[in-house]
Amino acid sequence: MRHFRMPGRAAGAAALGLGLVAGVTLLTAPTASGHGYTDTPISRQKLCANKTVANCGAIQWEPQSVEGFKGFPAAGPADGKICSAGLSQFAELDDPRGGAWPTTAVTNGQSYGFRWQFTANHSTTDFKYYITKNGWTGTRALTRADLEPQPFLTVAYNGARPAMTTVHQGNMPSGKTGRHLILAVWTVNDTPMAFYACSDVQF
Numbered sequence: 650m651r652h653f654r655m656p657g658r659a660a661g662a663a664a665l666g667l668g669l670v671a672g673v674t675l676l677t678a679p680t681a682s683g684h685g686y687t688d689t690p691i692s693r694q695k696l697c698a699n700k701t702v703a704n705c706g707a708i709q710w711e712p713q714s715v716e717g718f719k720g721f722p723a724a725g726p727a728d729g730k731i732c733s734a735g736l737s738q739f740a741e742l743d744d745p746r747g748g749a750w751p752t753t754a755v756t757n758g759q760s761y762g763f764r765w766q767f768t769a770n771h772s773t774t775d776f777k778y779y780i781t782k783n784g785w786t787g788t789r790a791l792t793r794a795d796l797e798p799q800p801f802l803t804v805a806y807n808g809a810r811p812a813m814t815t816v817h818q819g820n821m822p823s824g825k826t827g828r829h830l831i832l833a834v835w836t837v838n839d840t841p842m843a844f845y846a847c848s849d850v851q852f
Contacts, residue, residue, distance in 0.1 A: 684713035685844055687833050689764035689816075690753035692846040693732060693742045701751060708739045713768045715739060719836045719843035721777075728792035731832065732847035742847060748787040748828065752851040758823045762816040763802070763833065770813060772838040773806035779832040780822050787828050787849060796832065797822075808838045825852045 688695045694712035697705030708715070717726045717734030726735035733739040755761065763778060777800040785795050802819040828851055835844040 684711075684716070684769055685765050685767035685835060686712045686715065687764065687846040687848060688766050689762060690755065690831060690848040690850050691751075692833070692848045693750060694739075694846065696751060697741070702746075704741065706738065706741045708733075708742060713766075713844075715742065715845050716842050717845060718841055719774075719834075721834050721843065721845075722779075722793050722796070722798075725834075725843065726845065728794075729790040731791045731793075731845060734843075734845040743790045745788050745790055750787065750849040752828060752849045755821050755850045755852055757821060757825055757852060759821045760818065761821050762818050765811065765815045765817075765833075765835065767811065767813050767815070770810045771840075772808050773811055774808070774836040774838045775806055776802075776804045776817060777834045777836070778802040778817075778819070779834070780825070781829045783825065783827075785829060787830065791830060791832070791847065795830075800834075806838070821852075827852060 686692050686694050692712070694708050694715055696702050697709040698712040700709065715732075715734045715736065717736065718724060721731075725731075726733070730740075730743055732742040765776075779796045779800050781791075781795050782797055801822045802817065804817045804819075828849065831848045831850055833846045833848065835846075837843060
């Protein structure tokens with residue numbers, strides 16, 4: 650049997666390369682292979698991608714990438730950084746713009762199709778939809794205290810993959826007036842991650 654030995658310099662370079670890869674692996678949070686965003690009611694990231702609003706930064710080129718840690722509201726993005734999933738490169742999504750984000754007109758209690766578009770789907774735990782409390786004006790970055798404590802709609806997937814275009818039929822909350830924000834959270838099943846989408850609405 651013949652044995653081949655890598656020369657010392659090459660071996661050292663290979664070891665260094667492996668070390669660098671290991672270091673990168675340790676420093677990088679695991680991410681999902683699937684990505685998506687809501688476009689009904691239209692999300693802030695989709696408004697940016699459509700160029701409906703200006704000065705959006707990087708999110709205009711990748712509205713599907715608002716990915717942060719899951720476990721909301723007990724875990725996940727920090728208050729004030731929820732709409733960007735805590736990603737500094739997408740901080741424009743947290744900017745309230747003085748309450749000037751375009752809104753989608755909705756009605757109390759109406760049956761509504763909440764639509765997601767996926768660039769790649771992923772094994773899913775569930776989708777949850779939260780809404781702000783009455784009195785929210787949209788003039789400051791979103792916090793947990795701004796939201797009703799329980800989602801008004803939860804759609805369980807139990808590990809299944811959603812279709813590339815997925816609509817969740819549900820009812821808008823009742824007893825709401827004026828401007829509100831709907832936070833949609835897509836929780837990935839087999840990674841520590843979730844995707845976040847903020848949609849401004851007007852009742």
